[in-house]
Amino acid sequence: MAAVVELDRISKSYENKIAVKDLSLSIDAGTMFGLLGPNGAGKTSSIRMMVGITMPDSGTVNLLGKPFTRESLKRIGYLPEERGLYKKMKVMDQLVFMGELRGLDKTVAAKRAHDWCERLQILEAADKKTEELSKGMQQKIQFISTLLHDPALVIMDEPFSGLDPVNAVLLQDTLVDLKKAGKAILFSTHRMDQVEKLCDAICLIDRGRAVLSGGMREVKSRYERNRVLIDFEGDNAFLRHPAIAEYKDYAGHVEIKLKPHADAQSLLHAAAEKAQIYKFELVEPSLEEIFIATVGEKIDA
Amino acid sequence: MRDIQLIAKREYLEQIRGKAFKITTILIPVIFAVIISISVVAGKYSGSGKHFVVAANNATLAEDMRAQLLNDKDANLQVDVLAPAADSDRQKLVDQVTQKQLDGYLWLVQDANGHTAAVYAGRSSGDFTTAGRLSDSLDRAILQQQLTGHGVPSTDAAMFTKGVKIKTRQVRDGKEVDSSTFGTFIAAYVMAFLLTFTVMMYGMNVGRSVIQEKTSRIFEVMLSTVEPKDMLAGKLIGIGAVGLTQLSIWAAAAGIFSTTALAASVMTGELTIHISVPQIILFAVYFLLGYALYSTLFAGLAATCESEQELQQYAPLAAVPVWLSFSMITFIMSNPNSFWSVAVSLFPPCAPIAMFLRIASQFPPIWQIALSLVLLLASVVFVVWFSSRIYRIGILMYGKRATLPEIFRWLRYS
Numbered sequence: 208m209a210a211v212v213e214l215d216r217i218s219k220s221y222e223n224k225i226a227v228k229d230l231s232l233s234i235d236a237g238t239m240f241g242l243l244g245p246n247g248a249g250k251t252s253s254i255r256m257m258v259g260i261t262m263p264d265s266g267t268v269n270l271l272g273k274p275f276t277r278e279s280l281k282r283i284g285y286l287p288e289e290r291g292l293y294k295k296m297k298v299m300d301q302l303v304f305m306g307e308l309r310g311l312d313k314t315v316a317a318k319r320a321h322d323w324c325e326r327l328q329i330l331e332a333a334d335k336k337t338e339e340l341s342k343g344m345q346q347k348i349q350f351i352s353t354l355l356h357d358p359a360l361v362i363m364d365e366p367f368s369g370l371d372p373v374n375a376v377l378l379q380d381t382l383v384d385l386k387k388a389g390k391a392i393l394f395s396t397h398r399m400d401q402v403e404k405l406c407d408a409i410c411l412i413d414r415g416r417a418v419l420s421g422g423m424r425e426v427k428s429r430y431e432r433n434r435v436l437i438d439f440e441g442d443n444a445f446l447r448h449p450a451i452a453e454y455k456d457y458a459g460h461v462e463i464k465l466k467p468h469a470d471a472q473s474l475l476h477a478a479a480e481k482a483q484i485y486k487f488e489l490v491e492p493s494l495e496e497i498f499i500a501t502v503g504e505k506i507d508a
Numbered sequence: 509m510r511d512i513q514l515i516a517k518r519e520y521l522e523q524i525r526g527k528a529f530k531i532t533t534i535l536i537p538v539i540f541a542v543i544i545s546i547s548v549v550a551g552k553y554s555g556s557g558k559h560f561v562v563a564a565n566n567a568t569l570a571e572d573m574r575a576q577l578l579n580d581k582d583a584n585l586q587v588d589v590l591a592p593a594a595d596s597d598r599q600k601l602v603d604q605v606t607q608k609q610l611d612g613y614l615w616l617v618q619d620a621n622g623h624t625a626a627v628y629a630g631r632s633s634g635d636f637t638t639a640g641r642l643s644d645s646l647d648r649a650i651l652q653q654q655l656t657g658h659g660v661p662s663t664d665a666a667m668f669t670k671g672v673k674i675k676t677r678q679v680r681d682g683k684e685v686d687s688s689t690f691g692t693f694i695a696a697y698v699m700a701f702l703l704t705f706t707v708m709m710y711g712m713n714v715g716r717s718v719i720q721e722k723t724s725r726i727f728e729v730m731l732s733t734v735e736p737k738d739m740l741a742g743k744l745i746g747i748g749a750v751g752l753t754q755l756s757i758w759a760a761a762a763g764i765f766s767t768t769a770l771a772a773s774v775m776t777g778e779l780t781i782h783i784s785v786p787q788i789i790l791f792a793v794y795f796l797l798g799y800a801l802y803s804t805l806f807a808g809l810a811a812t813c814e815s816e817q818e819l820q821q822y823a824p825l826a827a828v829p830v831w832l833s834f835s836m837i838t839f840i841m842s843n844p845n846s847f848w849s850v851a852v853s854l855f856p857p858c859a860p861i862a863m864f865l866r867i868a869s870q871f872p873p874i875w876q877i878a879l880s881l882v883l884l885l886a887s888v889v890f891v892v893w894f895s896s897r898i899y900r901i902g903i904l905m906y907g908k909r910a911t912l913p914e915i916f917r918w919l920r921y922s
Binding site: 304 | 511518526730733
């Protein structure tokens, strides 16, 4: 099956700044894809080219297995980072209007808007004007307007920014449901914990270029499991073991970073000889650490 | 096409349902009626009901002057005579004016050769109506005095000096028809003002609507399905339709009003108003073209701004052509075919208003109307091209207002 989105070496520059350079990526149906990068890395610029708001200077965009056409946009739901609603419009009118713009019939749009409002528990707000609603409710309405036309591809730019925890979880669950229903989902963020939990594949971009991309497991497997967490009681002399590069000792709990290619098993043996071990865990690096290692220390998440 | 229709419909419904639409629909005709009645009433009665003293060294002249002033029934003056007056009386008159017992006095000195020197002193210095009345009356009084001095019987002299009122008629379609300059002026003035007002109001409305979409960050959501040109077109059509709706409501209300007895009693004589069918059609055409010109201009302008306040700062600048044509209103009405009147009525930003004033006072040659429409249309095309480019880029630029060099760079993107 063809990828839902396929970018082939797209580039875009403005006057004196290269926004995106030779970016390629591909997202399959039923996957959740994380587009990561520091602020100003080119995430929003890349997304804008996917949804035809701007055109790439070079390279091609394929949507739903075909070269880009505006007709395909009716099957994409896009929630920009800078998002808003018509303040004076009633919620239901607004949702129906957005649905109609994406090609839905008026009655179908009204029916689906009703169902979604019910699902996200904001049905009582449907007859109110948008400006009367709380920020959290407005965000729910924005999600609904993005999803109303049952898009095959959902693109959300920083969807979690400014969300309260309750709504963040609600959105997260909704996205997981959509993924299970076979939709392709792309979201951009700099919140690594969410990406780590949700995404099947990632692409990390920095200064307009892809610096790391692939399936989540595959990306992580490129990095050594070089961190060890030990809970113990007794002699801590094993901390002088040659495999250890550095450590932090929190009285009974140590966090250890191993030297490259060091043998963790010999450390376990050495520790077990001297002390009572309650826990010995060899952990893979977190995405955040990978991110920092790849991009440098200059992120402002 | 469907997108344009949906956007136009949304824009139309939102504006029609809004408070501003209801308020302006009712309030503007009311304000018009009030302003016109005030100016009619004020024009008729200004300088009336005043109390003067005519002081002269010649008692006959003073009496004749008094009689002339009292002849003017509209003025409703109270005139006292002080004759023969001595220089010492002058200070007394000054005191009376100061104490507001008098509005003013006319000091006449006639020498042995019959030359008259006149000074009027009053509380207000800019009272042109009174000055005009006094001057006319004095001329007639002196004429009468000289006629009687040369042996003409005083009844004949009074008849000779009686003024003649000019009745104005208009030559239309090769015939002389009854017309009243005052009624024509009012009609032209009202229509030109209405045209200006609606064009500017709805032009600004488009600008405000653009800036609201920009500040509420709805644009990017919309742009992932709709093209910028469709958004702009839908907006212009929707808001333009609101303007036409409002004008139709007013036209219908005026039509109903003109059949009532009240209208029949008001619209007689001097106030007879002619509004012809071509005038109505041209009004609609000039409204649409003027609106298209100004609204696209405002849309482009709004796209470069960051907030509604910022847009408001530019509005007076964009309204300069309107004030220009309005400042020429009396000139155009009295010299509808002069070079400057023609030039202003062909200049696209002024055309809707200036040409309309000319149409009202004297129907201009058809080629001039056609030329003004062609020029207006050409400038609409240009402004649409220019503004839509700026609009397309500007609506996605957040953070700060665009500088002029930036705007020119935007024009080159495509």
